[in-house]
Amino acid sequence: xxxxxxxxxxxxxxxxxxxxxxxxxxxxxxxxxxxxxxxxxxxxxxxxxxxxxxxxxxxxxxxxxxxxxxxxxxxxxxxxxxxxxxxxxxxxxxxxxxxxxxxxxxxxxxxxxxxxxxxxxxxxxxxxxxxxxxxxxxxxxxxxxxxxxxxxxxxxxxxxxxxxxxxxxxxxxxxxxxxxxxxxxxxxxxxxxxxxxxxxxxxxxxxxxxxxxxxxxxxxxxxxxxxxxxxxxxxxxxxxxxxxxxxx
Amino acid sequence: xxxxxxxxxxxxxxxxxxxxxxxxxxxxxxxxxxxxxxxxxxxxxxxxxxxxxxxxxxxxxxxxxxxxxxxxxxxxxxxxxxxxxxxxxxxxxxxxxxxxxxxxxxxxxxxxxxxxxxxxxxxxxxxxxxxxxxxxxxxxxxx
Numbered sequence: 001x002x003x004x005x006x007x008x009x010x011x012x013x014x015x016x017x018x019x020x021x022x023x024x025x026x027x028x029x030x031x032x033x034x035x036x037x038x039x040x041x042x043x044x045x046x047x048x049x050x051x052x053x054x055x056x057x058x059x060x061x062x063x064x065x066x067x068x069x070x071x072x073x074x075x076x077x078x079x080x081x082x083x084x085x086x087x088x089x090x091x092x093x094x095x096x097x098x099x100x101x102x103x104x105x106x107x108x109x110x111x112x113x114x115x116x117x118x119x120x121x122x123x124x125x126x127x128x129x130x131x132x133x134x135x136x137x138x139x140x141x142x143x144x145x146x147x148x149x150x151x152x153x154x155x156x157x158x159x160x161x162x163x164x165x166x167x168x169x170x171x172x173x174x175x176x177x178x179x180x181x182x183x184x185x186x187x188x189x190x191x192x193x194x195x196x197x198x199x200x201x202x203x204x205x206x207x208x209x210x211x212x213x214x215x216x217x218x219x220x221x222x223x224x225x226x227x228x229x230x231x232x233x234x235x236x237x238x239x240x241x242x243x244x245x246x247x248x
Numbered sequence: 249x250x251x252x253x254x255x256x257x258x259x260x261x262x263x264x265x266x267x268x269x270x271x272x273x274x275x276x277x278x279x280x281x282x283x284x285x286x287x288x289x290x291x292x293x294x295x296x297x298x299x300x301x302x303x304x305x306x307x308x309x310x311x312x313x314x315x316x317x318x319x320x321x322x323x324x325x326x327x328x329x330x331x332x333x334x335x336x337x338x339x340x341x342x343x344x345x346x347x348x349x350x351x352x353x354x355x356x357x358x359x360x361x362x363x364x365x366x367x368x369x370x371x372x373x374x375x376x377x378x379x380x381x382x383x384x385x386x387x388x389x390x391x
Contacts, residue, residue, distance in 0.1 A: 122308070122379050184295055184310040184379065215312035215378060220344050222295055222310075223284060 005097035011046040019078040024228040026115030027180030032190035043072035053090035088234040095161030110173040115180035127179035129196040134173035185221035187214040287351030
């Protein structure tokens with residue numbers, strides 16, 4: 001049977017790389033952060049991801065159509081970004097395919113960047129970033145690097161499944177979640193997530209430009225935010241506000 | 249168990265409710281697909297959100313580039329709020345690399361329907377980090 005998600009290689013993929021995920025989620029934090037990283041490092045497109053489960057969309061960049069979900073590369077850094085909302089029905093097969101691809105290409109660390117909806121975000125000047133890890137050893141590394149760990153709660157959506165799949169296949173994975181608006185694009189939260197990422201990886205990226213262009217980014221990202229919001233409701237993203245019932 | 253006989257009023261009410269639900273579904277689908285801008289009035293529809301608490305309705309709207317002193321909020325119906333604001337700079341499709349549409353935008357305009365009725369007064373309003381927040385008391389039916 002043909003896989004539901006197809007990852008097509010366009011160029012050679014470096015082995016033992018670190019992969020950063022920026023998928024549409026709360027505040028579009030991951031998409032904004034990874035777009036900034038891709039532009040700052042001038043990363044090149046190395047693979048595209050397609051599926052019958054995605055809307056039939058091609059994204060035009062400089063007159064050339066591209067798959068809306070793509071993988072970029074710079075040195076031993078990979079970046080998986082999506083310019084379309086991931087339908088709730090595609091979350092499981094996407095996580096499976098990413099896990100297979102990560103294994104096949106011997107990716108050594110998967111880092112997902114996202115938002116953590118904060119009802120009082122408007123009153124917070126500098127959003128905090130929390131992290132979760134797929135295993136004890138990676139968790140310890142986060143603590144050693146001074147990254148705040150989120151110990152209890154729920155995460156919902158593609159990152160939840162990517163983390164679980166990575167834990168299953170034994171590939172270290174981290175998700176960085178910045179306090180953000182739920183349904184407004186949040187470039188400041190993205191900037192804070194990038195700063196936290198720099199504690200984890202050796203990246204030569206500054207976030208001043210990202211913050212300076214914040215209003216423009218918010219205006220540009222309105223439509224994808226609107227569609228993301230609809231899909232997040234379908235994924236029951238509001239579950240993240242809930243407190244976990246277990247205490248052991 | 250004997251089933252209570254429905255009156256004609258019950259049947260008509262159920263029919264109207266089903267019809268309203270259908271209209272809501274159709275309208276929400278078509279709203280989703282319409283553009284979030286109107287070149288003829290140079291206006292952009294901002295992202296907005298409605299939160300209902302036991303006593304109030306809190307409406308927020310994302311207004312990047314808005315001039316704070318031009319923001320207007322009006323309660324224009326039992327459950328309809330209008331937000332208008334001028335922008336500090338004009339924005340063109342060209343600015344976003346889009347060439348197949350033309351238009352220039354200089355203001356925000358939206359009408360937001362709330363799921364509950366509102367008192368015709370605003371009790372709090374602030375504009376921080378480019379996000380407008382308005383608090384309006386809910387109106388409850390008098391017993």
